[in-house]
Each structure stands twice: as structure tokens, then as C-alpha cells.
Amino acid sequence: MQFTSMILSNVEVSPGYWRMRLTAPQAFAAAHAGQFVMVRVSAAIDPLLRRPLAIFDVGMHTPAQSGSQPQPFFEMLFRVVGKGTAMLAALHETDLLDVLGPLGSGFDAGSADEEKLIVGGGIGLAPLYLLAKGLVGRGSPVRLFAGGRSRDDILCITEFERLGVECYTATEDGSLGEQGFVTVALTRRLDALKGRATLYACGPDGMLKAVAAIAAERQIPCQVSLEGYMACGVGACLGCVVPGREHSTQTPDFRCVCTEGPVFSARDLQWTV
């Protein structure tokens, strides 16, 4: 659905990273973890295209006016990477945004008793909070492995901890948690679990590839949430495609990140990057 949304808050949670809360129509409350929105940053023609952003959280808020009914809100966590996101960061409470969504597929929660290991790199944490919330709600044991270049890239960890999720952090410069890649701590936990777990990951391509390889080697299910350059978000432009496992030039099997993803089972994709 397409709707006009009002910004309820827009806060810089870490240098260059922003968390925005917006009003949403009633139907938006049913959004799944892993889905995304396409946001029109301004009504002008530059920037022209919408920006795809993960849904960080959804919930209900009660407007300040007395007698108001609770209304759904949603949150986006984004990093300023260019002109469009810089304009989003400059918006304030009560500003309006044109939003398309929720779009795409969500994460599959799997069986409730298995431990869920969530791996996020930098802004890749954006779709993972709502996932963690849902998994905790179903009674699954959940652990978060958050990685980044430095402590500034480790986002909203207290939010995950408040859910009761045990969090491991690793940074490349050692400024927070273990020094190095978060996949080291992930591997340790998998060794302890002896292979009974489900993996969820979102982050840079290198991290996703490493997590997919760990999952493949141990034959455990792994879902990844991907990013893609896209113009439309509804499966028309074919800008955001990724090669499926059996893809070749002779037998093309491109998957649209926007409509067939952004969440994919890692084993359904070709990990060439």
C-alpha cells in the first residue's frame, strides 16, 4: 500500500546512523520481520527514486491528544550514505513522507525450540530487531552476533538486550567487544550447540557469504536478508536481481530482491561475490 506518513521522531543513535519513527495505517501493523518500505525522500525530482529501507520495528502508540485511539507506528534504522539518506536525516517530527509498503517477503520463524542465532553487520541490524522480537515472543532462545568496523557501527544493542537476547559484539578495530569478525563468536556458539540452530543474517556481502558458508558446512538452515539497487520495489524494474543457485546465462534464474526477497534461504542463492 502507498500512504502518507508523519514523522513522530528522528534521532541520531550513533554517528551517521538514524532511527526514525513514523505513523502507519492500521493494516501496517501486520508487517512481517524482514519486510521493507520504499520511501520518497522529497516530492521533487532530485532525488528521483524512492529509497528502500528495512522495517526496524512496528508497534502501537497513543497520540498526545486526549481521547485519541492507539495507532500503529513503524521505525526505520538507516545510515547516511548519500544525498537521499542525508535528506531523510534532516527531517523532523511532524514532517510528512510518502511511503510504499510493507514490501517483500519476511523471515521464516522456523521451529520454536531450536536456538536462533542472528548475525548482523553494521546497518544490517535494521531488519533484525523485529525478527528478534518475534522469535523471543514465540519462546525461542535467541542470540545476537553484531559486528562492525568500530563501536559506532554497533547499533541499538541495548534494545536487543531488553528483549532478553544474549548479545555478542565484535569490531574490526577492537573498540567494542572482540577484535575481528563476529563469525568467530558465531562459530564457537555453533560448536557448543552441535549443529542444532537456525541462522539469520543481514549485513555486508562478505559477511553474508561467510555466514552462508558456515551454514552450508554444518548443514543448518540459514536465511539472509539482501540489499539491492532498485527503482520500484514491486518487481518491475528488475534492477535488484540476484542469481539463484542454478542460474547460468543459458538457464537464467534471477530472483528479484524486492518481491522474491529480500529474505532468501542462503542455499537458494549463488554465492559468487
Add this chain to the structure above:
Amino acid sequence: MDRLNMKPDMAVSVAGIALRNPVMTASGTFGYGEEFVDYVDLLKIGAFITKGLSLKPRAGNPTPRIVETPGGMLNAIGLQNVGIDAFIAKKVPFLRSVATPAIANFFGDTVDEYAEMARRLDDIPEVAGLEMNISCPNVKHGGIVFGADPACAAGVVRACRAVSKKPLIVKLSPNVTDIVAMAKACVDAGADSLSLINTLVGMAIDIKTRRPVLANITGGFSGPAIKPIALRMVWQVARAVKVPIIGIGGIMNATDALEFILAGASAVQVGTASFINPGAAQTIADDMEAWLVANGVADVKSLIGALET
């Protein structure tokens, strides 16, 4: 005229296809129609054009395939499509369910492939007309784009005309020295209508990596930034040929669409705008009707080529 009760006549005819209004959706921006049913009432637009089809499925180009530029975007999708067989099996049943003309866009690597496509599409009753994309390299002639050479374009149009009775629209490339010569050659070869413009070849560079942004290096430039060029070409071509023209290029709203109609277009195609607002084509058709009402214009056809110079 009683403006309050007026219902303007929005119907136009292009290449013998009756359209309830002049607003169509451009190939490659509207999937096969079905992708947009949540956003567009297909009964409120004139027609929709399918993603470009080929004999065999096409993988398309590597990614990145898309980059935004000020006022526009570049795409190098590489004509990814399901191929004619899957189109017939999986996409045509939807076309049957919609009472809006569906026009099949198609292309080939050789004249024979184009003709084979035209012949196969001619057999599909759900396809109201054909739109030929001639902006493809001619494999047998050193890769020169069909649409960049009048004789080459005429040859491929003639081959398709000979095997198809359906209305035949030829989509012109703007990447030529003389668009009027191209237009005349296609009409002489049997085109019932011309649609223009296709995208302009462009590129974008990342100075940090010193690499092109698109994996394909170059891509097709579209969006509001190209509208002045498109308007100029539609105006030139409309004066030079007698067949109906379909104006395309950066149409974002009803004002843009009306500019093309004044320049000589009988209908328009909305492309990139559907990426930003999936309901754009319907909004433009609605707003165009409202403009006619507000300005006391009883029949949209009276605006076609009504530019005063």
C-alpha cells in the same frame, strides 16, 4: 458548455487500437501488467505494454543495473525476460482477464528472430498489438543497432509487417543523428504507429573507485530529465509522418502528458514515473481528464498536434 456536467471524450485510436484514454504504460516499467494490480485499476488506463519479449528467455546483464542521476536514472537491465513460450504459458492468461488492450513489446538479435517473434505474437488473440524495440544490435551486421540506420530499420520492420496482421508500432531510438529519417523509413516499411523515445545512452562514474557505476558501463537514461529532448523529437516526427505517434520520455504528470499531445502525440506512455508511484499512469489519466474539464476541452483529440508556433 456546461463545465460542471461535462464528461470529456478521452478516447483515442492508435494503429487501429481503440484506447479509452491516451495513457499507456511503457515497456520494461510495468512488468507484464499483473505486478501492478494492487496499485493501478487497469480499466482506468488506455493500454499497457509488456516487458520486451524474445524467442528465448534472456538472463540480462550483471548488477548493478540501475543508478539514479539528477532528475533521472540509468538502467542496463539487458532485456531480461521470460521468453515467448513462458509468456504464452504464464502471462497471457492474465491478459485475458483484463478488458484493457495489452501490447506486446518484442525484439530479436537478427531479422529472422524479429519476424519469428512477430509471427508467434500474431497468433495470440489476447495481444492487441505489437511494439517493436529496434534499439538492439544487429548481430549479423557487425552489431550496429537496427534503429540507428534507416535501411536496417526498414528491413526489420518490413519483415515483421509481412508476417503479422496485428497493429504494428515501432519504438524509435533517440540515439540517432536524424530521427525524422528513421521515422519515415519505418512508416514506409509498414509501421502503423511510432512510439518515441526509447532511452538515451548514458553513463555514470564513481570517482572513488574510478569505475563506471553500472556493470554494463553504459545504460539507458530515462526520467524527467529527458523530457525536453523527447518533446522535440515527437514534434519533429509528428510533422513529418502521417501515422499516429505515441509520446514517451520523462512523463511524470498530466501536464507533461498534455505537452506531448500538443506536440503531436495521439497517446503517451508513462515509464520511469511508475517506478516512483506505481499508480502514476492512472493518476495521470485521471488528472488529464480533470484538466480537460477545468479548461472546457470536450475532446482530447482536439489537442493532438494543436501546438501553435
